[in-house]
Amino acid sequence: MxxxxxxxxxxxxxxxxxxxxxxxxxxxxxxxxxxxxxxxxxxxxxxxxxxxxxxxxxxxxxxxxxxxxxxxxxxxxxxxxxxxxxxxxxxxxxxxxxxxxxxxxxxxxxxxxxxxxxxxxxxRYLEDMVGGTENVDLSAVIKDEARFFTFTAGQEDAVPIKELKLPAEARAVCYYREGRFALADEEAKLLEDDEVVVLTHSKNMASLQERWLPKPEQEKSNDSVAIKDK
The missing domain is CATH 3.40.50.720 (NAD(P)-binding Rossmann-like Domain)
Incomplete structure (x- = not known):
């Protein structure tokens, strides 16, 4: 890598x-x-x-x-x-x-x-220590083809979570409203600016990004590469 x-x-x-x-x-x-x-x-x-x-x-x-x-x-x-x-x-x-x-x-x-x-x-780590909570390393939980994807809900996403029409092998697991955590009950209605966390198969990442992330202009360059070594 x-x-x-x-x-x-x-x-x-x-x-x-x-x-x-x-x-x-x-x-x-x-x-x-x-x-x-x-x-x-x-x-x-x-x-x-x-x-x-x-x-x-x-x-x-x-x-x-x-x-x-x-x-x-x-x-x-x-x-x-x-x-x-x-x-x-x-x-x-x-x-x-x-x-x-x-x-x-x-x-x-x-x-x-x-x-x-x-x-x-x-x-958060120090807070959990005081509470006696064991911190779980996400790398130990998110294995194989599992991935997390997050997006900020727009006006068109202000619907019950079950109506988001997520792809197969993708589930909304929680959301944050004004910084406060809530589990993603299928009947819960999202509001604009809610931050939604989706657990999904890696094969869905491209379609999720296409739907919810900005589409930047890609610069095309054939410039030669020159890395300055130590």
């Missing part, structure tokens, strides 16, 4: 080192030349100096051949912009990190489905 990281912060480096150890190909985009020189002494991966939110920089890491683009810079705005640029360039999957929860709704509206809020994840 080939992954690209924007930003050489602690999360990026920790994740990159783990992936490298497992034999995956890693590229790190970082603006600070001194930081790159420091990391190149200890990491067996490729580095590219530049602003990861710039199209000309992202083109250099070969979007078509990259499995995941991690946008983990220190700036929420930079991560959102990089994610949108990356999507327009054809990256297969993009993970967007945001520190300020007020950007979460914007990310949903923009169709950035893999948005993470590190502080929230840590807070």
């Amino acid at each position: 080939r992954t690209v990281f924007i930003g050489a912060g602690k999360v990026s480096i920790g994740t990159a080192k783990a992936l490298i150890k497992k034999g995956h190909e890693v590229v790190i985009i970082e603006t600070d030349k001194a930081r790159i020189e420091e990391l190149s002494e200890e990491m067996d991966c490729s580095f590219l100096q530049g602003d990861g939110s710039q199209p000309n920089i992202l083109r250099e890491v070969n979007p078509a051949q990259t499995d995941i683009l991690y946008c983990l810079a220190d700036s929420d705005q930079a991560n959102v912009i990089a994610s949108l640029v990356g999507r327009s360039l054809g990256f297969k999957r993009i993970v967007t990190s945001i520190g300020d929860p007020q950007f979460e709704g914007i990310c949903r509206e923009l169709g950035l489905e893999d948005t993470i809020i590190p502080s929230r994840t840590i807070s």
Whole structure:
């Protein structure tokens, strides 16, 4: 698997080192030349100096051949912009990190489905520890061809859940209304802006994305690829 990281912060480096150890190909985009020189002494991966939110920089890491683009810079705005640029360039999957929860709704509206809020994840983990709850790793539950898909309900989706006409092997399992969790009873009527979570077979992901996610303009580029090695 080939992954690209924007930003050489602690999360990026920790994740990159783990992936490298497992034999995956890693590229790190970082603006600070001194930081790159420091990391190149200890990491067996490729580095590219530049602003990861710039199209000309992202083109250099070969979007078509990259499995995941991690946008983990220190700036929420930079991560959102990089994610949108990356999507327009054809990256297969993009993970967007945001520190300020007020950007979460914007990310949903923009169709950035893999948005993470590190502080929230840590807070929930610590809260569960106090309550004596064992945290379950989703990777231990979502196996084989099972996948989660989330979408924000529009006006046309303001119907009882059973009328969503989901494909076979797909079920709405829960939804969030104004941030509050509710199980997806088939008779429950969705409202506009509800965030719906669907458990589905992987074969349905393309049709679900086609129905509920924005359709970005794909830039066609035959530019040559030039990865700057360490």
